[in-house]
Amino acid sequence: MIRTPLSFLPYLLAAVMVAGGFLWHEGDIAAVRIRAQGVAAIGGPFSLTDQYGVSRNSAYFRGRFMLVYFGYTYCPDICPTTLAVVADALGKLGKSADQVAPIFVTLDPERDTPGVLKAYLKSFDPRFVGLTGSPKAIAEVAHAYRVYYREHPLKGGGYALDHSSQIYLMGPDGKFIAVFDETLGPDGLAAALRKYL
Ligand SMILES: [Cu+2]
Known part of the structure; x- marks a missing residue:
């Protein structure tokens, strides 16, 4: 009986990792977008x-x-x-x-x-x-x-x-x-x- 819930653990971990990976990836894309905007704005005439x-x-x-x-x-x-x-x-x-x-x-x-x-x-x-x-x-x-x-x-x-x-x-x-x-x-x-x- 104890074995059944535990057997879910690898799947649960995998699900968390996949979800985390998606979030991390989204964050990365957002960071790149922000950086690209910043890049365009650095510098200017003086x-x-x-x-x-x-x-x-x-x-x-x-x-x-x-x-x-x-x-x-x-x-x-x-x-x-x-x-x-x-x-x-x-x-x-x-x-x-x-x-x-x-x-x-x-x-x-x-x-x-x-x-x-x-x-x-x-x-x-x-x-x-x-x-x-x-x-x-x-x-x-x-x-x-x-x-x-x-x-x-x-x-x-x-x-x-x-x-x-x-x-x-x-x-x-x-x-x-x-x-x-x-x-x-x-x-x-x-x-x-x-x-x-
Ligand atoms: Cu200095």
Whole structure:
């Protein structure tokens, strides 16, 4: 008598797994749809000032890939790490790196003037384009790229920024292609970029 209910167990488990599989699959499809919508919405036109004080808008970069990263020069950790990874990856790409404009957009325009950006970026790679602008212009471009950032006061005075850390690859047409982060390391990032160059 006990054997009969137990014999259902494998069927019951199979049914649960099948139902679960369907649900999981549905979830996956929904996630892909959301991602596809997000993809279409990342990026957009901007008009900012580079580290030499020259106005640079998004149209200036058409015809080249843009590797766009948002951060700030006072950042103690993630920005220098990421910029070093990008610089090393560009080095590994050799000549094909000419197709890529590495761009660092400051999220801290009050402190990151063109002069500050110039001194900062020189230590990573002279090819970096540093962009700054009015707080409003920076907020707009950060929003267009879905970048999160928030100022928080430091104990000893001054402030730091919490910010999302993503490296955006935009195509020669200015459209979003892919997003990476520093955990790829220089070799991983170079390999990922080679697929598109
Ligand atoms: Cu940072």
